[in-house]
Amino acid sequence: xxxxxxxxxxxxxxxxxxxxxxxxxxxxxxxxxxxxxxxxxxxxxxxxxxxxxxxxxxxxxxxxxxxxxxxxxxxxxxxxxxxxxxxxxxxxxxxxxxxxxxxxxxxxxxxxxxxxxxxxxxxxxxxxxxxxxxxxxxxxxxxxxxxxxxxxxxxxxxxxxxxxxxxxxxxxxxxxxxxxxxxxxxxxxxxxxxxxxxxxxxxxxxxxxxxxxxxxxxxxxxxxxxxxxxxxxxxxxxxxxxxxxxxxxxxxxxxxxxxxxxxxxxxxxxxxxxxxxxxxxxxxxxxxxxxxxxxxxxxxxxxxxxxxxxxxxxxxxxxxxxxxxxxxxxxxx
Amino acid sequence: xxxxxxxxxxxxxxxxxxxxxxxxxxxxxxxxxxxxxxxxxxxxxxxxxxxxxxxxxxxxxxxxxxxxxxxxxxxxxxxxxxxxxxxxxxxxxxxxxxxxxxxxxxxxxxxxxxxxxxxxxxxxxxxxxxxxxxxxxxxxxxxxxxxxxxxxxxxxxxxxxxxxxxxxxxxxxxxxxxxxxxxxxxxxxxxxxxxxxxxxxxxxxxxxxxxxxxxxxxxxxxxxxxxxxxxxxxxxxxxxxxxxxxxxxxxxxxxxxxxxxxxxxxxxxxxxxxxxxxxxxxxxxxxxxxxxxxxxxxxxxxxxxxxxxxxxxxxxx
Numbered sequence: 001x002x003x004x005x006x007x008x009x010x011x012x013x014x015x016x017x018x019x020x021x022x023x024x025x026x027x028x029x030x031x032x033x034x035x036x037x038x039x040x041x042x043x044x045x046x047x048x049x050x051x052x053x054x055x056x057x058x059x060x061x062x063x064x065x066x067x068x069x070x071x072x073x074x075x076x077x078x079x080x081x082x083x084x085x086x087x088x089x090x091x092x093x094x095x096x097x098x099x100x101x102x103x104x105x106x107x108x109x110x111x112x113x114x115x116x117x118x119x120x121x122x123x124x125x126x127x128x129x130x131x132x133x134x135x136x137x138x139x140x141x142x143x144x145x146x147x148x149x150x151x152x153x154x155x156x157x158x159x160x161x162x163x164x165x166x167x168x169x170x171x172x173x174x175x176x177x178x179x180x181x182x183x184x185x186x187x188x189x190x191x192x193x194x195x196x197x198x199x200x201x202x203x204x205x206x207x208x209x210x211x212x213x214x215x216x217x218x219x220x221x222x223x224x225x226x227x228x229x230x231x232x233x234x235x236x237x238x239x240x241x242x243x244x245x246x247x248x249x250x251x252x253x254x255x256x257x258x259x260x261x262x263x264x265x266x267x268x269x270x271x272x273x274x275x276x277x278x279x280x281x282x283x284x285x286x287x288x289x290x291x292x293x294x295x296x297x298x299x300x301x302x303x304x305x306x307x308x309x310x311x312x313x314x315x316x317x318x319x320x321x322x323x324x325x326x327x328x329x330x331x332x333x
Numbered sequence: 334x335x336x337x338x339x340x341x342x343x344x345x346x347x348x349x350x351x352x353x354x355x356x357x358x359x360x361x362x363x364x365x366x367x368x369x370x371x372x373x374x375x376x377x378x379x380x381x382x383x384x385x386x387x388x389x390x391x392x393x394x395x396x397x398x399x400x401x402x403x404x405x406x407x408x409x410x411x412x413x414x415x416x417x418x419x420x421x422x423x424x425x426x427x428x429x430x431x432x433x434x435x436x437x438x439x440x441x442x443x444x445x446x447x448x449x450x451x452x453x454x455x456x457x458x459x460x461x462x463x464x465x466x467x468x469x470x471x472x473x474x475x476x477x478x479x480x481x482x483x484x485x486x487x488x489x490x491x492x493x494x495x496x497x498x499x500x501x502x503x504x505x506x507x508x509x510x511x512x513x514x515x516x517x518x519x520x521x522x523x524x525x526x527x528x529x530x531x532x533x534x535x536x537x538x539x540x541x542x543x544x545x546x547x548x549x550x551x552x553x554x555x556x557x558x559x560x561x562x563x564x565x566x567x568x569x570x571x572x573x574x575x576x577x578x579x580x581x582x583x584x585x586x587x588x589x590x591x592x593x594x595x596x597x598x599x600x601x602x603x604x605x606x607x608x609x610x611x612x613x614x615x616x617x618x619x620x621x622x623x624x625x626x627x628x629x630x631x632x633x634x635x636x637x638x639x640x641x642x643x644x645x646x647x648x649x650x
Contacts, residue, residue, distance in 0.1 A: 131398070135578065136634045139633075262455060305466065307459045
């Protein structure tokens with residue numbers, strides 16, 4: 001009897017249905033916030049809110065780095081390695097050569113994009129799936145970084161870096177605004193630009209895209225360069241937080257980088273991304289981490305919880321029976 | 334058929350030549366290389382890596398992958414060590430329990446992958462986190478040191494250069510070779526990996542075969558973990574943490590197709606020999622251990638490039 005329903009309500013309903021994933025994700029995040037606040041009032045203290053804003057910012061950018069590659073149906077296991085390479089380059093340039101901060105940061109971002117570009121170019125040239133190329137390059141990049149730096153920690157970098165990491169605008173860290181600005185830019189990219197549409201088309205059906213004149217190879221390279229750039233950004237954000245360039249940055253990025261986009265409704269098979277969903281997914285990851293920390297459950301159980309969340313999320317996805325998900329069924333990496 | 338055989342020969346020859354070259358260079362470079370003790374050390378590190386590689390090889394064979402081998406291995410390692418130290422289980426019972434946990438973890442991976450229809454990458458990424466989480470939550474990163482002397486002795490004793498520890502991996506290798514070449518489930522596994530649709534149309538139970546491959550993969554992860562505990566003489570919660578790259582490196586350098594259906598016990602074993610030689614060479618040359626990580630990455634890329642060249646060559650020929 002939907003015909004008797006006014007058009008406005010009808011479109012609102014279909015909008016609700018489309019957004020059901022985002023809404024349920026937002027509801028889960030809200031529920032968790034209520035639970036954690038009830039159990040530990042310190043959860044919403046201004047100190048903890050600041051800590052959450054800082055770490056969600058990093059989780060968001062890490063997630064974006066994986067999301068843009070997932071859009072083409074590929075994956076990037078090297079984001080942690082790319083992030084740490086950029087961090088160490090920036091630390092080295094500032095400490096050993098006294099390069100001005102903006103120049104050093106720019107060099108780090110360029111390195112990230114270049115390493116991502118190398119990944120993309122190798123994938124296109126060899127025609128081998130991105131999983132194995134980025135698994136190998138992750139080992140190559142991290143190994144190369146350790147050989148060159150001998151695992152030194154650069155802690156003599158300019159103080160501006162650490163004070164930026166500690167800066168507070170009300171309850172939030174400026175890092176969060178940077179992350180959201182990147183998100184807004186990605187939203188525009190995927191929704192309104194030709195490149196964004198080409199990326200999604202290559203992910204949805206590479207052969208059809210190729211036949212319709214989309215340069216799938218070039219798109220793949222661009223996406224990996226972008227992923228590298230985002231990984232470098234995330235690394236540099238971690239650096240402001242640590243106040244030093246450490247070779248341990250990025251080692252625990254793999255799980256959250258996939259968790260947030262997948263929770264947010266980005267398909268592994270490609271062709272569909274959700275920027276807002278990814279932000280919510282990252283918020284969920286940070287919330288769980290921070291909540292467990294404040295309840296003093298400790299870091300030891302954190303991994304178990306994150307793994308269970310991912311499992312439950314993918315299983316819910318299965319039973320929600322979205323048409324888009326069905327499309328992804330037949331494909332594997 | 335002759336073309337296929339020709340290609341097979343080529344795959345072997347590249348690996349064999351690299352190994353020979355490595356042997357010659359290393360024995361010329363370092364007088365310590367060919368000593369009985371160094372050979373023993375190499376054979377000993379060969380054991381765990383070989384079984385880890387087999388665990389991944391099986392999932393690759395069926396066109397899947399398993400990111401949870403290391404985490405499951407870690408869980409099995411602390412379970413086996415824990416029940417021996419804290420509960421006083423006899424060795425045999427502890428080993429059986431470990432194998433059951435491994436097979437159970439693999440079964441869970443397989444069932445989740447097949448039932449949800451979600452790609453095995455994301456499932457095993459999640460279960461890896463669950464296994465590692467249980468491991469850390471239970472042990473709080475504290476290893477079990479007081480293991481039965483007989484168990485530890487098995488990990489260190491040797492017959493000249495041959496460690497006792499080498500026996501289980503060799504049995505596993507022989508059994509796997511037989512399983513893949515001569516048994517119905519083994520052929521099913523390769524058929525499903527080679528062409529899932531065709532396999533299904535010929536009446537092969539595709540889902541059950543995938544679950545079976547994951548279960549075997551978990552079982553082998555457990556075997557590797559138990560060997561690692563014996564080798565180290567203690568059940569470290571970090572066992573398995575560095576297995577991911579090596580588990581993929583060996584089968585891929587051995588020519589396994591990521592798309593499934595094409596794996597080789599012998600070629601994977603040769604690849605493991607090559608990896609162990611490189612690791613040993615790095616130690617003898619007193620280079621930074623970081624070089625191993627770097628070279629593993631480079632080696633995978635080289636193998637992938639070589640396979641690509643071979644494929645292009647085969648197409649044009």
